[in-house]
Amino acid sequence: DAMVIQNPRYQVTQFGKPVTLSCSQTLNHNVMYWYQQKSSQAPKLLFHYYDKDFNNEADTPDNFQSRRPNTSFCFLDIRSPGLGDAAMYLCATSAGGQPSALHFGNGTRLTVT
Amino acid sequence: AQKITQTQPGMFVQEKEAVTLDCTYDTSDPSYGLFWYKQPSSGEMIFLIYQGSYDQQNATEGRYSLNFQKARKSANLVISASQLGDSAMYFCAMSLNTGNQFYFGTGTSLTVIP
Numbered sequence: 001d002a003m004v005i006q007n008p009r010y011q012v013t014q015f016g017k018p019v020t021l022s023c024s025q026t027l028n029h030n031v032m033y034w035y036q037q038k039s040s041q042a043p044k045l046l047f048h049y050y051d052k053d054f055n056n057e058a059d060t061p062d063n064f065q066s067r068r069p070n071t072s073f074c075f076l077d078i079r080s081p082g083l084g085d086a087a088m089y090l091c092a093t094s095a096g097g098q099p100s101a102l103h104f105g106n107g108t109r110l111t112v113t
Numbered sequence: 114a115q116k117i118t119q120t121q122p123g124m125f126v127q128e129k130e131a132v133t134l135d136c137t138y139d140t141s142d143p144s145y146g147l148f149w150y151k152q153p154s155s156g157e158m159i160f161l162i163y164q165g166s167y168d169q170q171n172a173t174e175g176r177y178s179l180n181f182q183k184a185r186k187s188a189n190l191v192i193s194a195s196q197l198g199d200s201a202m203y204f205c206a207m208s209l210n211t212g213n214q215f216y217f218g219t220g221t222s223l224t225v226i227p
Contacts, residue, residue, distance in 0.1 A: 031213050042204060042217040043158070050213050088156055094215070099146025099165060099208040102215055104158040 003027070006091050006105035013081050014113055021076040021108045023091030029103070030096035032074040034066060037088045037107075049074060050096055078110075086112045116140075117207050119218035126195045127226050133180070134190040134221045136205030145209050147188040149179065152202040152220075161203075164188055195225045 004025045013019040023032065031050050035043035047056045049068045063085070065077040078085055088109050092102040116139040126132035138147065149161040164172045164179045172179040180189040192199055205218040 033215065042219045045215065048213060055213070090158065094213070096213050099144070101148060101160045101163055102158070103160070106157050109156070
């Protein structure tokens, strides 16, 4: 089945130690998104790619970076994780170009010790 | 700026009864899409239903229907015949035609009581 896959499901990192979360999709969608979701809150959009075009939200900290080497893969890099960065990170895709549903991965739950 | 508002932090419904979850939105863009997602305690986001801004009829998907009132800028989700498995967080979301941005409301926690 076509899907969005996030690895790992759970990630533990130390304060200040860089960490990378990965996302892959078999839907061949143009747009890939990264959301941060803290407990009992709505998902917060960090950035998205439309094909190779990167779109950063204005309030996304510089500590968060992203790479999309090809259509299928997208990475979230947190350069120096702080305790406040502990959250669920959700990757999603959409066909783009017109309003269409987001397809989500199962998320990566990040713990910062 | 685009905005999605869900005013019900928590809702309770008796099993087999219907429940309405409220959502209002604000945008000046004439073309947009409205979505509802379900998020169980396991964390995955499950797409439920979609309504386009130009759609004339309210969307329906099984037990889910969307009460779309464009003039009031509301897109309420109606769940009929509630089941215990419907207990979850429900998020209303909006996507614009112009920028591929996708915005979520703050969510409503639904608990179905046996």
